[in-house]
Amino acid sequence: MEPHYNHEPDPETPTRRKVMVTLIGLINAGLAAAIAIPAVAFLVDPIRRKHAVGDWIAVLDDGALAEGETKYVTFEMLVDDGYMKSVRNASVYVSRKGSRLVAYDPSCPHLGCHVEYKKKRDRYICPCHGGVFDSDGERVSGPPPRGLTKVPTRTEGGRIWVRKA
Amino acid sequence: MGIFHKTPHDDLHRDRPSLGDWLNLRTGWYGFVQKNLDEPMPAGVGWWQTLGNLLLTLLVFQFVSGFMLTLYYVPSPDHAHQSVSYINDKAWMGSIVRGIHHYGSSFLVVVIVLHILRTFFWGTYKKPRELTWVVGVLIFGIMLAFSFTGYLLPWDQKAYWATVVGTRMVETVPIIGPLLLVLVRGGEEVGALTLTRFYAIHIMALPMALMALTAGHLYLVRRLHISGPVTKQKGKPVKFYPTQLFRDAVVLLVAIGWLLLLAYLAKPELGPVANSARVDFTPKPEWYFLGLYELLKLLPPQLESVGTFFIPMGMIVGMLVLPWLDRADSRHPAKRRWIIDMAIVTILGIGILTLKGLLS
Numbered sequence: 001m002e003p004h005y006n007h008e009p010d011p012e013t014p015t016r017r018k019v020m021v022t023l024i025g026l027i028n029a030g031l032a033a034a035i036a037i038p039a040v041a042f043l044v045d046p047i048r049r050k051h052a053v054g055d056w057i058a059v060l061d062d063g064a065l066a067e068g069e070t071k072y073v074t075f076e077m078l079v080d081d082g083y084m085k086s087v088r089n090a091s092v093y094v095s096r097k098g099s100r101l102v103a104y105d106p107s108c109p110h111l112g113c114h115v116e117y118k119k120k121r122d123r124y125i126c127p128c129h130g131g132v133f134d135s136d137g138e139r140v141s142g143p144p145p146r147g148l149t150k151v152p153t154r155t156e157g158g159r160i161w162v163r164k165a
Numbered sequence: 166m167g168i169f170h171k172t173p174h175d176d177l178h179r180d181r182p183s184l185g186d187w188l189n190l191r192t193g194w195y196g197f198v199q200k201n202l203d204e205p206m207p208a209g210v211g212w213w214q215t216l217g218n219l220l221l222t223l224l225v226f227q228f229v230s231g232f233m234l235t236l237y238y239v240p241s242p243d244h245a246h247q248s249v250s251y252i253n254d255k256a257w258m259g260s261i262v263r264g265i266h267h268y269g270s271s272f273l274v275v276v277i278v279l280h281i282l283r284t285f286f287w288g289t290y291k292k293p294r295e296l297t298w299v300v301g302v303l304i305f306g307i308m309l310a311f312s313f314t315g316y317l318l319p320w321d322q323k324a325y326w327a328t329v330v331g332t333r334m335v336e337t338v339p340i341i342g343p344l345l346l347v348l349v350r351g352g353e354e355v356g357a358l359t360l361t362r363f364y365a366i367h368i369m370a371l372p373m374a375l376m377a378l379t380a381g382h383l384y385l386v387r388r389l390h391i392s393g394p395v396t397k398q399k400g401k402p403v404k405f406y407p408t409q410l411f412r413d414a415v416v417l418l419v420a421i422g423w424l425l426l427l428a429y430l431a432k433p434e435l436g437p438v439a440n441s442a443r444v445d446f447t448p449k450p451e452w453y454f455l456g457l458y459e460l461l462k463l464l465p466p467q468l469e470s471v472g473t474f475f476i477p478m479g480m481i482v483g484m485l486v487l488p489w490l491d492r493a494d495s496r497h498p499a500k501r502r503w504i505i506d507m508a509i510v511t512i513l514g515i516g517i518l519t520l521k522g523l524l525s
Contacts, residue, residue, distance in 0.1 A: 113326065
């Protein structure tokens with residue numbers, strides 16, 4: 001027997017329509033969330049990684065740094081670099097003032113260019129935007145918001161050690 | 166007169182229709198092509214209106230050369246520089262493909278700026294073309310994002326340090342800056358994950374956004390038609406084909422010819438591999454970011470985020486809302502003095518700072 005569709009009541013009653021429209025909305029919202037949530041989590045993963053504090057590294061013989069002298073030393077650090085371990089070239093300025101030993105991170109606190117130590121003027125100067133720091137790492141002029149970042153140092157076994165973040 | 170004389174229904178029902186007819190019956194493409202070739206150009210439309218087509222062509226060149234580069238390029242710190250060096254020195258015509266991509270990006274910036282200036286001074290962003298302008302500004306933003314992300318990929322000293330400084334600017338965004346920095350870099354430092362992020366954005370996210378926006382822009386341009394000179398010129402509108410298309414072709418010949426010559430004669434630079442511990446290297450951004458670079462030198466520490474965030478943001482927002490800022494009815498520059506003056510001051514400022522950067 002042929003069904004008599006014409007005689008049946010209209011399937012699209014207002015209630016039925018409402019329920020379907022709501023369900024379409026819900027399903028679509030679910031679909032959007034199904035891809036958006038993992039995608040965003042994946043994207044922001046680096047925020048969850050803890051920044052490891054570096055190990056102490058011997059960078060210079062204690063005797064190699066005279067009183068009042070400032071030296072730029074480079075060394076290699078093995079660091080976690082996303083999916084790989086990288087050997088990163090790192091550097092510090094080490095200077096001895098009397099009995100005090102200090103080390104500065106050469107990254108300018110302005111936008112991260114490496115500052116240069118000018119011996120004649122006894123100043124650290126940033127080549128990018130012209131920041132100037134005195135021999136104590138304090139800001140003298142230019143756009144940097146603060147002085148150079150100090151790096152922890154110690155002397156042990158006749159060597160100068162630093163711990164760079 | 167168009168090149169397609171046939172009406173949509175001529176010849177379609179012959180026993181052996183041509184391939185074009187066969188396709189037309191199914192797609193109606195004759196009509197589409199004809200409509201675009203017949204597009205009316207108001208009197209006074211001329212060389213200034215060839216820039217859009219030039220941009221489109223330069224984009225096609227960027228797409229093709231960019232795809233070709235991905236055939237050899239590896240986005241990893243231990244191979245990126247090597248793979249670019251291989252492209253530059255070993256691959257057949259590699260330096261030309263890279264040259265087209267490298268110099269093409271500068272061409273694009275110049276041409277898009279001219280295109281924006283033309284639109285601005287002609288006042289064609291006014292009703293009903295506000296959205297065409299807004300989409301155009303977004304495309305401009307995408308272009309700058311393209312050049313910023315692409316700059317890192319060769320992983321040489323210039324690339325690395327420009328990215329260290331450029332991403333550090335993100336940190337000065339109020340409140341969420343430090344978090345954003347880690348997000349952009351994929352970690353605390355510029356490294357392996359920065360490279361993959363920039364690469365993915367450069368070859369996936371930005372091209373898709375650009376294609377969508379460009380399609381929207383073209384749709385709006387065709388829907389609303391070209392507005393013509395500020396004061397109505399005498400004469401009837403002329404069809405796009407062949408007069409305007411001829412001008413387009415001449416401009417393309419000169420510009421693309423120049424680009425190819427440059428790519429052929431001047432091998433694109435590849436500096437020493439990125440090194441995070443070299444003080445004898447002064448980072449400098451690509452020339453079109455030099456204005457910002459110089460501005461940052463002038464600002465005292467308290468105003469740091471003004472230069473790195475508020476001024477650039479203000480300019481982008483200002484451009485986006487321009488059609489609603491300039492409410493004058495007339496498109497004539499003399500009738501909208503303040504907005505023209507403001508733009509001239511801004512352009513001069515950027516120009517002087519850029520020049521200062523180039524000379525320093």
